[in-house]
Amino acid sequence: MMVTNESEARHLFGPLFEIEEQTAERLHARLASMADREGLLDVAYRTVDTPVGTLLLAATERGLVRVAYPNQDHDAALAQLAELVSARVLHAPARLDAVARQLEEYFAHRRRVFDVPVDLRLSRGFRQAVLAHLPHIPYGATESYTQVAAAAGSPRAVRAVGTACATNPVPIVVPCHRVVRADGSYGGYAGGAAVKQALLTLEAA
Amino acid sequence: MRPFERVVVEYGPMVLRVCRAVLGPDEAEDAWSETFLAALRAYPELAEDANVEAWLVTIAHRKAIDATRATARRPLVVESLPDRAARTRQPEDWDGDLWAALAALPTKQRIAVAYHYLAGLPYSEIAALTGGSTDAARRAAFDGIKTLRATYLAPARGGTDR
Structure with missing residues (x-):
């Protein structure tokens, strides 16, 4: 609900509208780690590129809760997690580091068994x-x-x-x-x- | 309810502008982080039809007051340390001439200007946050903008106005 003319605000506060990408990324990463520390990171997610396409990976504090293929619409998968698990969803790669690395090893023929905690709560x-x-x-x-x-x-x-x-x-x-x-x-x-x-x-x- | 990530992506820049305009370079990023952490905590209870901008600015306002009080409590010697001189700061950056002009405004005017022009809040909601009447909030923003036009836009930038 912008009641002011954005171009007017830009004219007056031009330099404030330029937010450096690295600043935005730094603040986001900091928020994700603060949220994790405070126990507020209910669903962490990231994407990972593989030979079968870009996969969405999401994890709760219990474990890996979702792997979505490109054809499964990542936005829809995140919306479903927000609905069924918690709306406290953040892009937070760190929690998915282990599974991302194991997937890379799997596709490189260097891994046969996945060794990460899995949260099957989306299935009953x-x-x-x-x-x-x-x-x-x-x-x-x-x-x-x-x-x-x-x-x-x-x-x-x-x-x-x-x-x-x-x-x-x-x-x-x-x-x-x-x-x-x-x-x-x-x-x-x-x-x-x-x-x-x-x-x-x-x-x- | 949509993923909180969407809220951060959509409103993060607006909240950072408000924090920068109200608090300046040293406090803005901490206030931004505190605002979104508190928002994340409360998010599941937020009404579906809530005005997210006003909700975030309300949280940011509380954090900004906290930050202002913390600064006021800090010993003077800390504030006088020349730690900022090391950074290269250009007049055309937001934390150059623009912040100098904003910082010179009375707090009430700076807040009214930021919440109205950067967050898009109507004066009635600004008044609800800061206390006082809607007219007083409108007048504060008007006076603030008038001063900014004179101190920031007019003199040095004459021909190079963006």
């Missing part, structure tokens, strides 16, 4: 049980939706396994890409079929 009930099972599928291996349903304790819930994988809030780190159709075809994937194929090809190499 049977879906969460499915996600809890997925890290037990070894690197380079796959299981069918039917096998995963049995492992998660509901052999007939094959379709629900598909839904759990499709709505996996932390793909790659929780490896839903290792769940494929019984006939060996890839099946769907949140990041797109091509990304699923790329991940399985990477792990097979």
Whole structure:
């Protein structure tokens, strides 16, 4: 609600309107670390460039809560976190440093298992049980939706396994890409079929 | 409720301008940080239809008062240290001639000018923050701007006005 003419203000206070980028960045970084220290950084996020596109990474104080592919609309993912977890969301890369580094190692064939705390609160009930099972599928291996349903304790819930994988809030780190159709075809994937194929090809190499 | 990050990106520059104009180079950044930290703390309780600009300026105003009091309490010897002489400061930078002109204004005028022209607050809301009447806030801003035009815009900048 600007009641004054902005050009008038600019005329009078011109130099005040020039805020150096490094000043803005310094202040933002300081706010993020103060917030973290005060226990107010409910959701920290950053992006990371990978061979399968720019990923959004978000973490609560409990652990990694969201990995979003470019086609999943990062703004929408952040809005969802604000709605479902907390509106205290800040761009704060430090909390995501470990997972960013491990992803880099994963794509460089130097890591097979992710070792970061994961917060599965965006998933519930049977879906969460499915996600809890997925890290037990070894690197380079796959299981069918039917096998995963049995492992998660509901052999007939094959379709629900598909839904759990499709709505996996932390793909790659929780490896839903290792769940494929019984006939060996890839099946769907949140990041797109091509990304699923790329991940399985990477792990097979 | 949208992510707080969006609030920082959208209103961070405005709050920094207000803090700079009211407090000057030495206090502005601390006041900015304190303002947004307090805002982050209170954010989940903010009404969906709240005027975010006015809300932030209200918080900044409280922080600015705190900062002003802290400065007043500080021993004089600290204020007289020539720590700022080392920095290269150009007249055309905000903390050169413009801040000198703003600093020369009475506090009430400086606050009215900053909140109205830099934050876009109507005089009624400025009056609610600072006490006094809407007319008094309008008059303070008017007098402040008049002085600034004379002391900052008019003399040295004659032909090079931006």
